[in-house]
Amino acid sequence: MSNSFDGLFSKVKNIFVPRVRDAQKSIEQYILEERIKQAFNDFVEKTAADADTESPEYASMKSEPTALMSTPQLATIHGRRIESHVIKTRDGYLLTLHRILSKHNQNDTKFSNETILLHHGLLGSSADWILLGPEKSLPYILSDAGYDVWMTNARGNYYSRGHKSKPVNSRSYWRFTFQEMGEYDLPAAIDYVRTLKNSTKKINYVGHSMGATALLVLLSTAPRYNQYLRIGILLAPLAFMSNIQGPLKILTSMSTDPPDQLLKAIGDTEFVPSRKIPKMMASKFCKGANIYCSNPLLFLTGSIPEQEPQDASFMARLLYHVPAGGSTDTIMHYGQLVKSGKFHRFGRVKSEFPLNQVKLPIAMFSSSTDWLATVPDVLRLYFSISNPIDHYVIRGQNLSHTEFVWGSEANVLVFPKLMDYLENGLNVNFVKANEV
Template identity: 30%
Template structure:
């Protein structure tokens, strides 16, 4: 009789656990696809700002300000600007939850946190002269993000806050955009106290990406196909479709179906990916962009160089007054730079990281993550990302601010 009671109690506990798990899953805000709602839901103050670039794109920024609890006024605190990667948005800095997301860690450390966005993602689908249904709207790569989007956002943040400098954190394409801006417009180096680049993409000739190896030779050269794909949107930003993807991940006990959607960009070894974040990740990624962004990387794979977009000899002459596109002068990037990378990164190979580092004149620190199977997506959503990377970023920025005092 005692054993039957134990068995019955065991079954009741299992049932209670399943009910609790189902309740948590139903109550999780996995379908939040707006950064303002997510930040509010996580219990932080938030502001939404817009800025227009010189070529007419209307960009949205999200701010997590330091607010005086008694007066309700915004406090003047050190600035940090975060920029996401390819086909992502400001949401990626929030997906790890209210305790472990980098944006919130920096806020709790006393920083005025700004989350940037680039043209074409879900927050930046307006232009003064073109609709998002027109080819002209999508005729851009990350080069335009570096010479138009990031400068416009940086200028706006400094103008709004009345400050002269900020810290920068960028992942993947966010690092690319930073390098483009500071090489093309070197006076912006004085604006940044420090720059932390997580798996920055510059040179890609040694990438393990199957997409680059299979499609790169086609889309990375000038031909009929690549010319036709200029001015084409890469991913739909339909929120209903994203909610559907997130719910399919939620219902799937073994989330390999969800993980397989990331394989083309993240790689097949996803053992460190925090799979509890998959529903949120699917609800917010990809966030939109142009095919030309990817083709510009493929051009780098084919040419083995980090240079401006290749339009072919005739159009290159019109754009650059030379037959080949000019390389980015990375020696102009004088901001103190810290780089994090992984030897197993599916996108950015260590050899390409070291090639980049040899050209940067002011490398302050280089961190190779200690896990051999750490991959590209793990820099945002990997297990251990807070303990090894995010906490190190906060400590490094705090040390800089203390030295300045």
């Protein structure tokens, strides 16, 4: 009877849980992945519905075929093979990793030579890295160079909205900042990749904005992870923030104990859950078209197009994928760093992260026109860690905070130097050329 039941169970499982080529997924894993897919679908459908009633511009953008596609769908359209992996952190959050499979390892993609982990920036997701399309996107450049590319999704974005016990609409779910991303999310991702590949080979890391912050938190609080990584490349890193410009600076005076009126405007759990900056606030602090000024990430970073972008398809993808969600506490934590001039724990100015524990070789990028990761602040970070490689400054190119990843010139101004660091950055005779 037992054997008969096992056989029946196996047949049912094969019907409802499809096989994948590399590994047999458990029912639990399959259910988790379906939940993530549904969360993304609900997220973009609600966004589209809300936008249609508020803005004719959004309604026209919805007709762009790739606007509402998820990261796996976009990658597939771009002709790439991609996997989704759901992992669980020590504090119970469910996160999604997206993996681009290298074309050079058709027979055995699990054991490609070099592994690289990409972590998106503030209010972002894995989609940020591939918005530029099949020719210019960094993950595809890396994959074509033979790297096994993994992309994270931080807790709270629409690919990582799950918890083993906390409902996503509860206050307790949203009580996190980049501190927890560094202490829980990144270790879970690194441990998972190392275990899956059954390899002790060191992982390369690229972090943009908040992705850089999370790495600094991890390496300073759990120094053993310095040994698990080969090199860190930080694009527009956020740590010291004394010199920032723009609306985030206005929030600093209220970041420790934000008033109810402010929280009503921006949300007290998820940051601007409507994905629209209130019109009065946008018009007061932002110059440009309302469709861009009302976007929370473009608003905070000053990444507002000075003229109407030529690529309407790209702008449709951008405005429907960004922001991807995040907590108000994260924004308030950054506000606290601006106010204190230190890199410290949430609400604890005297508890600074010990950056002298960051032993990993690290290269940094900054731009003279970045509102958030200013050149002086990144330079201060450069001299605060133990093993800096280089600080590469891009001047006079009008490169904003977000454009390190999806700027139209990122494949010219940023990615070639990034590849150079990956290949030569650890060489003793590496020649530094730190400005463009």
